[in-house]
Amino acid sequence: MHRYGSPVPILTANRLCFRYQDQPVLSDASFSLEAGEFVCLLGPSGCGKTTLLNLIAGFLMPSDGELAFEGRPITGPGPDRAVVFQSGALFDWMTVEENIAFNLTCRKRPLAERREMGTRMARLVGLQGFERHYPYQLSGGMKQRVGVARVLAAGPRIMLMDEPFAAVDVQTRETLQEELLRIHAATGCTIVFVTHSIEEAVFLADRILVLPSQKGTDWKEHRVDLPAPRWAAENRLHPSFVAMRETIYRELRKGLADVPGH
Secondary structure, eight states, X not given: OOTTSOSSOSEEEEEEEEEETTEEEEEEEEEEEOTTOEEEEEOOTTSSHHHHHHHHHTSSOOSEEEEEETTEEOOSOOTTEEEEOSSOOOOTTSOHHHHHTHHHHHTTOOHHHHXXXXXXXXXXXXXXXXXXXXXXXXXXXXXXXXXXXXXXXXXXXXXXXXXXXXXSOHHHHHHHHHHHHHHHHHHOOEEEEEESOHHHHHHHOSEEEEOOSSTTSOOXXXXXXXXXXXXXXXXXXXXXXXXXXXXXXXXXXXXHHTSTTO
């Protein structure tokens, strides 16, 4: 039995490769994700983090190797995998409630159901009272919360997040990180989160996959062990947090030093 209660990984990659114009972007990636797990993809620019996210989403197809969701090959996008982008990607002419319930609108669900979902998800992400506001009336952090709520309203098995907090200030970013961990605990949704920030990865993740600077180099994996509740701000000062941050920092610096030209 796996850590999160499922005997079978929700996602598996076996010697996964992706090339663009014959140039390797991702090489021989092998890993698995458990249902309910929070995994961060960490590494320098150009190492293939966003490419891997797009492969899982089904926006790209592998050049070689295998990538499977619940044992079935991923052949394209699907409702079981949803993406939260760097920008909120909201519809400016829709209210918060309407943006959140957009998936239900596409499925022609009744108005009462859409409103109930909009209200419930707004409450989950801390936006109660803002359901009738429009995106121009929201801060950057609030827009990102709407983006998360819209994805959760669609009921995916995996939420894919591509540096969603990169554009907000440090204080807002930390607040959103804490909020995301509360949401993860409440929903049990599997999350794959791309980041350049070691601190963000250590604070958020159950497990960190460090993608190498050089293609063909082995990936590194780190399991994070921080006190519950995981969203406690004080975890950023915990000795385990500091030690893990230092370990990964040294690892990444060594990887860059081994790259010609650095």
